[in-house]
Amino acid sequence: MSTTYILAATPVADRIHFFSSMTTDDAKFIALGLRRQDPDLLDHLIQQYQYRLFRYLMYLTANRERAEDFFQETWIRVLERGHQYDGKSKFEAWLFSIARHLVIDWQRTKKPLSLDAITEPDDGAPKEFVNEHDPSPLQIALTGEQQAAMQTSLSKLSALYREVLLLRFQEELGLAEIAAVLDTPISTVKSRLYRGLEDLRLLLTGETV
Amino acid sequence: MNDSLHQRAKQLIAQERIEGLSAADHQWLQQHLQDCSECVAVSSATTQALRSLRAVSIPISANLASRTQFRVRLRAQQLQISEPRWRIVWLSSAASWIFGAATAPYVWRGLQYLGHRAGVPNIVWQMSFALWWALPAIAVGAILLAENARRGSESDWLTQLK
Secondary structure (H helix, E strand, O other): OOHHHHHHOOOHHHHHHHHHOOOOOOHHHHHHHHHOOOHHHHHHHHHHHHHHHHHHHHHHHOOHHHHHHHHHHHHHHHHHHHHHOOOOOOHHHHHHHHHHHHHHHHHHHHOOOOHHHHHOHHHOOOOOOOOOOOOOOHHHHOOOHHHHHHHHHHHHOOHHHHHHHHHHHHOOOOHHHHHHHHOOOHHHHHHHHHHHHHHHHHHHOOOOO | OOHHHHHHHHHHHHHHHHOOOOHHHHHHHHHHHHHOHHHHHHHHHHHHHHHHHHHOOOOOOOOHHHHHHHHHHHHHHHHHHHHHHHHHHHHHHHHHHHHHHHHHHHHHHHHHHHHHHHOOOHHHHHHHHHHHHHHHHHHHHHHHHHHHHHHHHHHHHHHHHO
């Protein structure tokens, strides 16, 4: 009997216990639950991925209120489009992809900017997802004295480089998975990673980028 | 030691973190680092940069998850209510289309007969046939428009809840 059928006949308390022991690799199970729009599963996923999704949105938007709005909208999209997740890729990669598209859609409605301009920075100076002059970028969100250098460096780094560095070194996603999230070739992901890592190192050592 | 060796070493230092290295490249890099303090500094700085990056913590609102869970459950309820309604609409549309296709020749002849009996121009009964054929699609279109308008007002209301 598949997990779905076992779960459907299980009391809520036991289901919650099952979710808490669920591994993040259980993508097929998540796909089945999303297809059924299972509210308990969604509650669990929101809880489980809250920090990682919020951090990703902060890296993209550099604005707390906006990141919170996108956080909520992302989960509404997960509910509405859950049937599109097939469980063949990591759930977090799909989740980040949804969040990223929301941010890009918002950016496109905000000002007439082509999608290429946002997603293809390698032809010249990297573009930001947000206005450079927006007040209180990541610095507001990051706290602690030890992080002071990182705060400054990250806020100087292009959002597109911040994004790939986060996905690779904090989320530990593979290059192909990052390419899927960004909907861009692996070669572009690599070049952003090399450039981002180089820029981050230079910024942290006080050298000119 | 020439610049190209340093360039290669720096490239491999980054590659090791981003893609990984082959055994031969790894061995070459280790040997180079034994003799080159400049590249050792680059390697250490890269390691330190990544360590700091991984240590970054971003505070999150305590109730963000619960607020989101509430919104998602509310939306799920709305979807559950509207889903059967939509199923009926689509099933009715499909049935209407099949019935329309099957009966079209008879309706055509019937309208033609009535048109001739009433003595109206051909265009009148032909237009009647077109209207009869398009009526289900018009009805579905009207339902979709009404639903979209309702969703728009609902999302405004949800925005105020945030």
